[in-house]
Amino acid sequence: MKGKNYFVHESSYIDSPVEIGEGTKIWHFSHVLPNTKIGKNCIVGQNCMIGPDVKIGDGCKIQNNVSVYKGVELEDFVFCGPSCVFTNVLTPRAFVERKHEFKKTLVKTGATIGANATVVCGNTIGKYAMIGAGAVVTSDVEDYALYVGVPAKRVGWVCKCGVVLIHKEEIKGNAKTSGNGLMITCPNCGSVYIFEKNLFYPLEEKI
Numbered sequence: 001m002k003g004k005n006y007f008v009h010e011s012s013y014i015d016s017p018v019e020i021g022e023g024t025k026i027w028h029f030s031h032v033l034p035n036t037k038i039g040k041n042c043i044v045g046q047n048c049m050i051g052p053d054v055k056i057g058d059g060c061k062i063q064n065n066v067s068v069y070k071g072v073e074l075e076d077f078v079f080c081g082p083s084c085v086f087t088n089v090l091t092p093r094a095f096v097e098r099k100h101e102f103k104k105t106l107v108k109t110g111a112t113i114g115a116n117a118t119v120v121c122g123n124t125i126g127k128y129a130m131i132g133a134g135a136v137v138t139s140d141v142e143d144y145a146l147y148v149g150v151p152a153k154r155v156g157w158v159c160k161c162g163v164v165l166i167h168k169e170e171i172k173g174n175a176k177t178s179g180n181g182l183m184i185t186c187p188n189c190g191s192v193y194i195f196e197k198n199l200f201y202p203l204e205e206k207i
């Protein structure tokens with residue numbers, strides 16, 4: 001695709017109309033279906049299918065073997081690990097048309113979905129949340145939460161930079177008491193979070 005400010009490997013198919021942002025790269029054997037919008041500086045790996053009618057923000061990384069179906073929306077900087085699975089019908093049957101029953105899945109800014117994890121449709125993954133490899137997400141996931149297992153449960157909280165700051169009961173960052181909770185500083189990037197009453201949020205979001 002010479003002359004375009006994005007790259008599509010010659011083995012991939014881009015249907016029309018599709019919008020692809022500047023700096024995005026789409027690698028081998030992938031297919032983008034109509035009315036799909038992919039933002040700037042995204043990377044789509046090998047053997048991916050995106051669309052139709054899908055919106056993907058800027059800076060997303062979609063690793064090999066991922067299908068982003070109609071009904072799924074990725075905000076900015078979402079990481080989809082290799083072979084992770086989205087769904088859009090809750091109770092599919094081969095012999096029943098369920099196209100009008102698509103349930104939405106929203107993955108918010110900065111979230112990570114681990115390799116081979118499955119996201120059951122109808123759920124929202126919060127910003128900067130992290131889903132462990134192989135998890136099956138069957139509920140909404142809070143911002144900054146770490147979910148693992150089948151069905152996926154919350155086992156901790158993660159910094160924006162990706163460092164796990166709380167795992168089960170163990171605090172991994174630098175903590176000091178603050179009001180009724182804890183103020184936790186990420187040893188990697190210095191971001192500060194408040195952890196109180198089962199809530200975890202950046203200090204700057206404290207009201």
Ligand SMILES: CC(C)(COP(=O)(O)OP(=O)(O)OC[C@H]1O[C@@H](n2cnc3c(N)ncnc32)[C@H](O)[C@@H]1OP(=O)(O)O)[C@@H](O)C(=O)NCCC(=O)NCCS
Nearest residue numbers: 081082113114115116130131132133134135148149164167
């Ligand atoms: C979930 C995850 C973020 C946890 O990272 P971590 O905190 O460094 O994990 P640790 O290795 O310290 O493990 C902590 C505990 O969680 C468990 N655990 C780790 N990953 C798990 C997973 N995916 N599912 C279930 N349990 C998991 C460990 O067995 C350990 O259990 P224990 O406390 O009973 O011993 C990480 O293991 C993971 O799955 N990352 C995704 C990797 C990936 O898919 N990358 C894709 C791009 S290549």
Ligand SMILES: [Zn+2]
Nearest residue numbers: 159161186189
């Ligand atoms: Zn950090």
